[in-house]
Amino acid sequence: MTASHSAPRDIAWAANSDAPGFLLGLYERMVMIREFEDGVKFLFLEGIMPGTIHQCQGQEATAVGVCTALRTDDFITSTFRGHGHALAKGLSVQELLDELFGASTGCCKGKGGSMHVGNMAQGMVPGIAIVGGGIPVAAGLALAFKMQRTDRVAVSFFGDGAVAEGAFHEGVNMAAIWNLPVIFVCENNLYGASTHVSRVMRDTHVARRVGGSYGIRAEQIDGNDVLAVYEAAKTAVAQCRAGNGPVFLELLTYRLTGHSRRDPCHYQPKEEREEWTAQDPILRFGAALVKRGLIDDAGLEAVKSRVRRDFEAAVQVAQRQPLPTTNDLTTDVFA
Amino acid sequence: MTTRNLGIAESLREAIAEEMTRDERVFCIGEDIAVPGGWGGAFTVTLGLEKKFPDRMINTPIAELGFFGVACGAAMAGMRPIADVQYGDFLLLAADQIINNIAKMRYMSGGQISMPLVMRAPVGATGRGSQHAQNLERYFTGVPGLKVVAVSNAYDAKGMLKAAVRDDNPVMIFEHKLLYGSKGARFEPGAVDATSDIPDGDYTVPLGKAAVRREGSDVTILGWLLMLHYSLQAAERLAAEGISAEVIDVRSLSPLDLETIGASVRRTGRVVIVEEGPKTGGVSAEIAASVMEECGEYLRCPVRRVASADVPVPFTPVLENAYRPDVPRIVEAAREVMQF
Numbered sequence: 001m002t003a004s005h006s007a008p009r010d011i012a013w014a015a016n017s018d019a020p021g022f023l024l025g026l027y028e029r030m031v032m033i034r035e036f037e038d039g040v041k042f043l044f045l046e047g048i049m050p051g052t053i054h055q056c057q058g059q060e061a062t063a064v065g066v067c068t069a070l071r072t073d074d075f076i077t078s079t080f081r082g083h084g085h086a087l088a089k090g091l092s093v094q095e096l097l098d099e100l101f102g103a104s105t106g107c108c109k110g111k112g113g114s115m116h117v118g119n120m121a122q123g124m125v126p127g128i129a130i131v132g133g134g135i136p137v138a139a140g141l142a143l144a145f146k147m148q149r150t151d152r153v154a155v156s157f158f159g160d161g162a163v164a165e166g167a168f169h170e171g172v173n174m175a176a177i178w179n180l181p182v183i184f185v186c187e188n189n190l191y192g193a194s195t196h197v198s199r200v201m202r203d204t205h206v207a208r209r210v211g212g213s214y215g216i217r218a219e220q221i222d223g224n225d226v227l228a229v230y231e232a233a234k235t236a237v238a239q240c241r242a243g244n245g246p247v248f249l250e251l252l253t254y255r256l257t258g259h260s261r262r263d264p265c266h267y268q269p270k271e272e273r274e275e276w277t278a279q280d281p282i283l284r285f286g287a288a289l290v291k292r293g294l295i296d297d298a299g300l301e302a303v304k305s306r307v308r309r310d311f312e313a314a315v316q317v318a319q320r321q322p323l324p325t326t327n328d329l330t331t332d333v334f335a
Numbered sequence: 336m337t338t339r340n341l342g343i344a345e346s347l348r349e350a351i352a353e354e355m356t357r358d359e360r361v362f363c364i365g366e367d368i369a370v371p372g373g374w375g376g377a378f379t380v381t382l383g384l385e386k387k388f389p390d391r392m393i394n395t396p397i398a399e400l401g402f403f404g405v406a407c408g409a410a411m412a413g414m415r416p417i418a419d420v421q422y423g424d425f426l427l428l429a430a431d432q433i434i435n436n437i438a439k440m441r442y443m444s445g446g447q448i449s450m451p452l453v454m455r456a457p458v459g460a461t462g463r464g465s466q467h468a469q470n471l472e473r474y475f476t477g478v479p480g481l482k483v484v485a486v487s488n489a490y491d492a493k494g495m496l497k498a499a500v501r502d503d504n505p506v507m508i509f510e511h512k513l514l515y516g517s518k519g520a521r522f523e524p525g526a527v528d529a530t531s532d533i534p535d536g537d538y539t540v541p542l543g544k545a546a547v548r549r550e551g552s553d554v555t556i557l558g559w560l561l562m563l564h565y566s567l568q569a570a571e572r573l574a575a576e577g578i579s580a581e582v583i584d585v586r587s588l589s590p591l592d593l594e595t596i597g598a599s600v601r602r603t604g605r606v607v608i609v610e611e612g613p614k615t616g617g618v619s620a621e622i623a624a625s626v627m628e629e630c631g632e633y634l635r636c637p638v639r640r641v642a643s644a645d646v647p648v649p650f651t652p653v654l655e656n657a658y659r660p661d662v663p664r665i666v667e668a669a670r671e672v673m674q675f
Contacts, residue, residue, distance in 0.1 A: 112445060118444060118447075119447070120444070126440065126443055126448075128436060130435050133431060135404070136405050136407075137404045139408060140404060140405035140410075141408040142408075143405055143408070147362065147391070148412075148413065170404075171404060174401055177396070178393075331446065332445055332446035334441070334480070334482075335449045
């Protein structure tokens with residue numbers, strides 16, 4: 001991706017992408033994720049929130065673009081970096097915050113935590129935090145959907161690092177030979193933890209490798225353009241529902257925060273980081289909306305303020321939620 | 336009631352077919368299954384089932400990690416898969432999915448998820464060298480969220496597989512290569528007759544329960560799979576010497592049925608545990624510790640373990656036979672505890 005240093009690039013307006021409510025909804029959801037992540041980072045660094053965190057600032061367009069193309073009864077698998085996927089798939093800020101605070105009202109009763117957020121009723125399997133682990137699982141969800149003769153679709157989110165795992169090859173291959181309704185979404189943010197893709201791949205064009213190797217349609221998309229992601233996901237979903245899956249989407253994006261905890265990202269060159277910061281997906285989409293006359297700068301600011309207010313209110317609630325009792329230690333092991 | 340004498344391979348096949356007929360959510364997934372002219376898995380258990388269930392016999396690439404992950408996802412989405420490996424040793428390739436996802440998904444989801452998944456794995460040293468020979472039980476009994484059973488006869492194999500399919504939790508079933516059948520296509524050197532008279536009609540054998548296979552009053556011998564059969568042979572010899580051995584098929588390796596085991600130990604006060612597999616870190620260590628906690632004050636002497644040496648499984652028959660606990664060693668251990 002050639003990112004311009006200066007102005008954020010425009011987004012790929014699609015023919016039918018002019019419904020203002022829909023577009024503003026995409027924007028608001030991305031802002032909700034950003035505010036959530038920034039807020040959580042503060043709470044974590046202040047020592048108010050327990051555990052560890054892996055965040056997705058800068059990658060909001062991938063989660064929102066893909067999940068907006070899904071129905072509630074479609075399923076996603078996610079990773080240790082799953083807050084954005086959860087919010088995009090319809091989990092509430094409150095149930096996520098409660099989970100991160102370890103409360104019994106959390107989406108996984110406080111037993112999952114940051115790396116395992118999920119809600120089956122919303123179509124999200126708790127995050128699978130072993131790299132690549134969710135890829136065959138998503139193929140399995142899709143196998144079930146196919147055997148049950150439904151038109152539901154499974155999506156597996158994973159990073160560029162997962163491409164080196166055996167689970168990736170095995171899962172994608174099985175989905176391919178069985179035409180499963182599953183979309184493999186590789187969020188290529190250039191780094192597996194601190195290691196740049198060029199150190200672990202001879203050919204860093206993941207979509208080309210997958211398309212050439214597994215006999216499935218594989219596409220590389222500007223992952224910081226929420227509409228481009230949405231349109232690609234919509235097409236992929238339709239292909240899967242029609243029985244012609246799987247599909248592979250490589251979404252080029254960038255992590256504007258540390259891999260985890262207090263990672264200062266010294267491995268990201270300043271130049272590179274600045275280029276990608278200029279192509280921040282929220283910044284880009286906001287500017288594009290303003291340019292189209294759908295909203296003005298004050299309107300964008302109002303969205304942010306509203307979302308932040310809601311987040312802060314949810315934090316107040318989360319800190320007072322009941323914690324599990326020690327009796328809960330041994331429940332939920334077996335059905 | 337009419338019965339038919341079947342071996343373990345046949346009884347498992349019947350159980351799978353009956354469960355697939357009863358419940359259309361049940362399906363099989365594994366390597367070299369459902370291949371016309373093929374084997375029905377490495378040990379013929381699923382032979383021919385593809386004729387009756389053409390859409391529910393999923394033959395996979397050689398990708399154990401991948402297809403256990405697929406089974407995990409399908410189970411979460413409301414199916415009831417039966418996943419098998421050709422040799423238990425290959426479970427290690429699938430261990431991430433089994434231990435990190437299949438066993439934990441319910442807990443880390445706060446109880447949202449059910450994982451009705453049956454896993455089958457043949458184990459045991461059988462002239463195949465080190466990597467098609469291990470007893471994998473030890474690696475899975477300590478994993479919270481998994482139920483682990485080991486079947487030593489055809490009646491249990493059918494009944495426990497059916498119970499496992501109907502259970503909403505992941506169940507690992509260990510089978511022994513020398514117990515699938517002692518005649519015909521399944522014969523191999525060292526095979527032991529594990530056939531049972533299988534009743535017509537539906538039945539299940541509950542998971543979680545040990546079974547007293549021979550009653551006795553002097554010493555409790557605990558074994559499972561092939562070692563259960565050797566223990567029964569040892570008990571026969573001991574009887575000729577005037578020693579009355581009670582032989583228990585531990586059968587449920589996780590959870591352990593300490594009620595049945597404890598009741599026996601309280602009467603005999605002497606325990607010999609027989610395990611195929613290296614002694615260090617084996618299931619017998621867990622059983623011994625549990626017996627101490629449960630009813631240690633009833634013991635007249637230290638618990639004895641008869642297990643394999645702490646070495647990989649060797650190939651040459653003379654060494655393999657030395658590796659695998661045998662009837663004379665079990666008899667000797669029982670004689671020793673009778674000194675107390």
